[in-house]
Amino acid sequence: MELLPGVNCGQCGYPGCGAAADALVAGGAPPTLCPPGGTALARALAAKLGRAMDASGPPLLAEIDESLCIGCAHCGKLCATDAIIGAPKQIHAVLQEACTGCGLCVEVCPTECLQLRPQKPTFDSWCWPKPALVGV
Ligand code: SF4
Ligand code: SF4
Numbered sequence: 001m002e003l004l005p006g007v008n009c010g011q012c013g014y015p016g017c018g019a020a021a022d023a024l025v026a027g028g029a030p031p032t033l034c035p036p037g038g039t040a041l042a043r044a045l046a047a048k049l050g051r052a053m054d055a056s057g058p059p060l061l062a063e064i065d066e067s068l069c070i071g072c073a074h075c076g077k078l079c080a081t082d083a084i085i086g087a088p089k090q091i092h093a094v095l096q097e098a099c100t101g102c103g104l105c106v107e108v109c110p111t112e113c114l115q116l117r118p119q120k121p122t123f124d125s126w127c128w129p130k131p132a133l134v135g136v
Contacts, residue, residue, distance in 0.1 A: 004020060031049065035128050053122055060119070062084075063114075063117045066113075070089075079099075096119065
């Protein structure tokens with residue numbers, strides 16, 4: 001309760017910060033429950049409670065199964081962020097810190113060794129989902 005903002009906005013889905021704190025301590029809510037608190041609060045709650053980053057919806061990023069890559073180099077030409085490294089006829093690799101998960105490269109890989117796979121979220125890679133539009 002000391003860490004939460006205390007404004008009782010309800011964005012966490014609980015009627016107020018007190019109920020959210022109860023759910024956190026009971027293990028029924030993740031440290032990422034409070035959007036106004038931002039990532040700093042999520043980190044602080046996780047540290048205080050001894051909990052790991054446990055957000056749902058892990059991001060999908062490209063990964064290459066090196067045993068199947070034939071080095072055709074089709075994928076790298078499509079990547080807008082230059083996340084794919086490799087020379088023709090050499091095994092390629094994806095720099096995951098540069099990959100946006102757009103999936104363009106997956107479609108051109110002839111051996112299907114390039115796939116989008118879920119990545120374990122970290123406090124540096126995760127953010128809250130965009131709010132749902134109501135009545136639009
Ligand atoms: S998914 Fe998109 S950003 Fe990631 S490596 Fe493939 S083309 Fe590049
Ligand atoms: S398109 Fe597939 S096979 Fe070709 S270089 Fe990229 S990952 Fe390797």
